[in-house]
Amino acid sequence: QALRPSARSLALSLSLSLCASFCVPIPRHFSPLWFAISCHSNMLRLRAFRASNEKIVRLQLHPTHPWLATADASDNVIVWNWEHRQVVYELNAGGVDERRLVGAQLQKLAEGDSEPKTKITEAIRGGSVKQIKFYDEDVRFWQAWLNRAAAAEAPVAVNQQFPAIGGGLQAVRGRHFLVICCENKVIFLDMVTMRSRDVPKQVLDNKSPLCMEFLSRGSALDGPFVAFGGSDGVIRVLSMTSWQLVRKYTGGHKGAISFLITFLASSGEMLLVSGASDGNIVLWNADNAQDARELTPKLSFKAHDGGVFAIELARVLGGAPQLITIGADKTLAIWDTVSFKELKRIKPVARVACHNVASWCHPRAPQLDVLVSVKDSHIWAVQHSTYTAITRPLCDLSSQVPPSLLSANKKLKCYCMSVHPLQPHLVATGTNLGVILSEFDAKSVPAAVALPAQSSSKEHSVVFTAESEIRLLTFQLSTPLNPSLVGIGSVTETGRPRGDSSEAAQLQVKQTKKRITTVSHDTYSCLSVSKSGNYVSIVWPDVPHYAVYRVSDWSVVDSGSAKHFAWDACKERYAMLEAAVIPRLPLVAKGKKAKEAAAQAAAAAAAA
Helix, strand or coil, rough: CCCCCHHHHHHHHHHHHHHHCCCCCHHHHCCCCHHCCCCCCCEEEEEEECCCCCCEEEEEECCCEEEEEEECCEEEEEECCCCCCCEEEEEECCCHEEEEHHHHHHHHHHHHCCCCCCHHHHHHHCCCCCEEEEHHHHHHHHHHHHHHHHHHCHHCCCCCCCCCCCCCCCCCCCCCEEEEEEECCCCCCCCCCHHHEEECCCCCCCCCEEEEEECCCCCCCCEEEEEEEEEECCCEEEEEECCEEHHHHEECCCEEEEEEEECCCCCCCEEEEEEEEECEEEEEEECCCCCEEEECCCCCEEEECCEEEEEEEECCCCCCEEEEECCCCCCCCEEECCCCEEEEECCCCCCCCCCCCEEECCCCEECEEEEECCEEEEEEEEEEECCCCCEEEEEHHHHHCCCEEEECCCCEEEEEEEEEECCCEEEEEECCCCCEEECCCCCCCCCCCEECCCCCCCCEEEEEEECEEEEEEEEEECCCCHHHCCCCCECCCCECCCCCCHHCCCCCCCEEEEEEEEEECCCEEEEEEECCEEEEEEEEECCCCCEEEEEEEEEEEEEEECCEEEEEECCCEEEEEECCCCCCCCCCCCCHHHHHHHHHHHHHHHHC
C-alpha cells in the first residue's frame, strides 16, 4: 500500500502473471483426475462477515485495496475494509445526506455564492440505488489489462498490436472514486478527500440512469468517460472533466437498459455491450476515434425472452473471449465474440432465474469456469460451461453465518455476488443477513498426484490424501458405446473438448479405492512424484513437515522439517527448503533482575 499507483500496479502485474501461469486447464493425461476424485460440497470457507438488518442488493470489490462497497434495500451505501473489519465510509444515497449537504453549502459560501440560483444537487433525493462501482487509476489499469489479456488469447491475435494501456488521466490521478448510480442522480464520491460531485438526471436528458460502465479509452482532454444506460433505451456518455454529455448511443433498444460492459475484440476494437429489458444484446463502438454526437449500433441480436439481467466476459485459453449472459427466461447463454453465435444455452438451476453470473478460474478446480447465484443459500458452479455444462453447488452459505442469525422462519437468501478481479479465490455475496466474503478452502479438494502409467495399460493410478490417510485410486475410462463418437470427445491440450457432441461427454469411470497408510497431519498438503514414479513425497507447509514414501511397499524412506520440496527432473534426488523463524529477543526491563532476564533471553535464543 506504500507504493505509488504505478509501482503497485507493476507489483500486482508480476504477482498476477505468476498466478495466471497456474490458472491453466489440466493437461490431457491429468484431466481424468477431476472425474475420478469427488470434491467436498463446500469448497469455500468464511473469510469475513458483516451483519446487516437489511438485505444487501448491490456490491463491488476493489481490485487492489481491501474495500468492499455494498448497498442495501434501504439505499444505505457502506464501504467496508474486509481486512481490518472496519467501515470506511457510509451514507444514505436514497435520501438527502445531511453531512454532504452541509459540506456543499459551506463550499458555496466559501466561493462567495451566498444565495445559489439553482438547487444544490446534494439536496436532491437520490432514489433507489441501481449500481455501485469503484473507479481510480488501479481500476482503470486492471480493467484494460484483463480485457487485453482475454483478447490476446485468440489465434488471430498473435500478430495483433494492441494499443498501450497508457498512464492515468488527470481527472482521476491520486483520487479513488466510489460512483453510486441512483434513480435521480449519480454521486461521484472521492474516497481521498471525502468530497463528492452529484450529477442530476437533468444532465442526462432527465432520464433515470439504471446502469453504468467506464470507457477505458478516454481522451486526455475530456476523459475519462462513463456511459449510463437509461430507462428509455439510450446510452449517454458523460465526461468526468467537463461533467457534460459528449455522446449518445441510440437506436439499439426498445426497453430500459439493464447492464453495460466493455471488452476488447481480438481485432483490437474496443466494444461496448448492452443488455436491456427487451431481451436484446447490442454491440457499439467504444473507441473515441469517432467524434459523432450520436452513434448507431454495430450489431444486435435476441438473447433472452423477458429481458437480460447480467453480462460477463470470460477469458478462453487459446481462443477468443466469450460473453456469458443470463436473463428472465431462467437460462444462461454463452456467445462467441467473433461470429456472435450461440455456443451453449443451459438452465443452471431448475425453475429459478439467475440474478448474478461471474467468470471463475481457480487452479484447484480447473473444470469449474462459471459461478451463478439465485435467491437461495448456495453459490452454484458450472462445470465445462461450453461442453458438459453440469451445475453443482460450490458452497452452502448457511454454514458461514453465525447460527444465532438463522432460525426456522428466516432462511438465508443470496441477492448479489461478485468475484475479486485479481484474487479469484475471494467471492463476495450479499444476503438478507449481511455480506459474506468467502475464500477457497484448500482442504476441499484433496491433494493428489498421478503415478506414471504403463504404456500398454489403460489403468490410471492416483495417490491422494484425505482424513489423515494416504489413499490409492485406480480408475479406467470406458470408450463411448457409439463407434461413430470415437475421437469426438477427445480433449485438446488447451483443456477444451474437440467437437460439440454431448453424447461424447458421457464417460463411464470404473474405479477402485484403497487405503494405504495413515499420516500424522491433517492440514493442507502438497504431493509430488519422482521422475521414475518409484517415490512419492508429501509436504505439509503449515506444520512444516515432509515425508518421502517408496511406492512399492509405501514405507517411509525419509522425513523431516520443510516448507518446500522439489524433485530433480533427471535423477532420483530431491531438495527441500525450511523457512526458520528468526527469534526475537524480548525487551529487558531495567532493574535488579536485568541480568537474570538477559541470561534467560540468551538461553532461549540459543535453544531456538
